[in-house]
Amino acid sequence: MNTTEAQTIGQIIRRTRLELGMSQYVLADRLAAVSGKPTMGRDRVARWERGSQVPRNEWRQWLSAVLDVPTDRLDRGAEVARRQNRLGHALVTGSTTASTGTARRAQGTPALLPVFRSRVQAGILAATLLNPSRAFSLSELAEEAGGSLASVSKESKILEEAGILYTRYEGAIRLIRAATDKPMLSPLTELIRVTYGVPQVIGEEFGRAAGVAQIALTGTWAERFAGVAGPEPESIQVRLIPVADEHPDVRELRAAAHRAEARLHRPVVFSVATKRPPAGQRGRRAPRTATAARVPRQRSHGPVVHIAPQSTPDAMPPTAEAWATGADVIARLNGGGHLELFSGPSADSRPHFEVAAHHLESAERVLASSPESAFVLMYQAAQAIGTGLLAAQGLRVAAGSPGDVLGQAAVAQFGPQFRQLELLRQRHLAMTDPSWRDNRVADIDVDGALPAIRALLKSAQDLTIELNLFA
Known part of the structure; x- marks a missing residue:
């Protein structure tokens, strides 16, 4: 069997991530951006890479977009991982001849200071010990430490048992702060300060x-x-x-x-x-x-x-470099006749955003009775968001242009979360193709994507406040 074909999805993710120069945290951050799911964290990427968990189909779609790996290759890698799991193989990311230290590092032991159990634990300590007068909720600690709520809850309980943190409750909210009265906190705080x-x-x-x-x-x-x-x-x-x-x-x-x-x-x-x-x-x-x-x-x-x-x-x-790169893409699309420049009252994003908001509200109303209709409304809302962004710059997609022009222009200028425009377009095309094996949409698919499109609309509205006409 071809070596590439025999790779597990964890090996594919890790190899591609390293080739792109990403850390696990950067990959998790990009996946959170494009999926609209802020709970996506580095610990999940680590589980995927070491094979203890296989990404669901939804996440394989986002991984395909972020890593630029064909979905079918990720699907084959997922099947290889499941088959090896069924056979009881222990999956370790990278070479099986790696030393114990290397294997541990691949599974998340921090390279900067391997004293701590994990980066999440180090992040919790950095947040609490360096802000001793503040109490953090679990969600705030998850944001500060870059981990999931479950991992932060587990690590904070371990630190509480060690006498490093205190916990109190305000109603149902669990608040956590440093145990500032403990003498051991002074040297530990200094260690955290000079590292994390x-x-x-x-x-x-x-x-x-x-x-x-x-x-x-x-x-x-x-x-x-x-x-x-x-x-x-x-x-x-x-x-x-x-x-x-x-x-x-x-x-x-x-x-x-x-x-x-x-x-x-x-x-x-x-x-x-x-x-x-x-x-x-x-x-x-x-x-x-x-x-x-x-x-x-x-x-x-x-x-x-x-x-x-x-x-x-x-x-x-x-900053300037990113805008310059975006400008180059826009200039190329404009020179190729795929984008047009225009001005006047039509160069206004607000009508497009109003349409997008209306479509999203309608999608929520019809979701339970007709997921396919809800998806079409959500897709149209995403297209309106992209069109509104370009309109604020005095740009519009020219008639007869390829369908991916809108997504290209948005991603080039405003970041990878706007890849959702192209992903939804491709999914919409699949829905209208009777030969496509997976052309039906379930309510869970739409329900999971709606928050991401709402977040995209908010991001677009924030961006257009500061946009000028493209020149």
């Missing part, structure tokens, strides 16, 4: 500097944090994006670096990006792609701190 607490410290110190819009941790430290194997980082590299038309005071930035060095006990090296968005695009919100990892996301006072493992300037949170 780096994003918070950097955010606090550089966020105080005037004129800083975005902060990214890059280089070797970010690679270790994201789980990429390699040498111990000698310094912490920080890249700053200034507010448009402002120049942060270098002396203030140096002072921030010195304060951070004193707290983190290692050198902090910063650089300031010099590129600005083109004049017609200043003030726009950056597309919500998942270039930077959010694993775990500690609280910061000021700009959000992104973790960008690649050390190149392109690894920064998407």
Whole structure:
């Protein structure tokens, strides 16, 4: 049998993810974005990769979109995994001759500091110990630590039994905070601060500097944090994006670096990006792609701190470079006659968004009695959302253009969550093809996708506030 054909879906996911330079956290973040399901976490990706769980058909569709792997290949890999599970094979991601340490790392032991059970546990400790006066709900801790509610609940109970955390209840809400009266917390807090607490410290110190819009941790430290194997980082590299038309005071930035060095006990090296968005695009919100990892996301006072493992300037949170890439795609589609420029009263997104909202409400009403009708309404709502985004820029799809033009234009400019436009279009085409083996839609399919389309509508409405006509 061909080696590629014999791969389990976990091996396919892991190999493709590594080829694309993604960590498990980045992949989980992108899947959460395109699926509209914020509960998607890194722990689920880890279970898929090590074979303890096989992704359902729904997730294989999203994996296909994010990893650009054909769905049928993922389906075959899922069948291989099920067959091996039935035979009782122990599935281990990667080479079966890997050392114990390598196998553990593949299953999620943090490369930066393997003292902790998992990244989720480290994220919980970073959130609670570095914010000792605050009590967190389980959902807040899940957001901070980058894990599922179940994993956060399990880890926090273990830490509570160890005397590190306290739990109290307000009604049905479980609130968790650091056990600040315990003497062992002082050295543990220091250990967390110089490892998983780096994003918070950097955010606090550089966020105080005037004129800083975005902060990214890059280089070797970010690679270790994201789980990429390699040498111990000698310094912490920080890249700053200034507010448009402002120049942060270098002396203030140096002072921030010195304060951070004193707290983190290692050198902090910063650089300031010099590129600005083109004049017609200043003030726009950056597309919500998942270039930077959010694993775990500690609280910061000021700009959000992104973790960008690649050390190149392109690894920064998407700003001018991302807009330029989107502009190139739009220019190519326009030059090929697939997009048209227009202006006047018609260049207004609001009517399209109103139609989308109406379709989504109608889809909810008819879901129980007619899932197929609900799906068609949801598909039309997604198309209206994409059309509205382009209309705000004075763009529209030209007559006779390929069906995927709308999705291409939206993804290029606004991020991977807009791949849902093309996924829904393809599913709609399958519904109208009687030869397609899976052309029926169940209510659970629509019910699971509706929140994602609602979130897409909200994102589009937020984006259009700051969009100008495309030039």
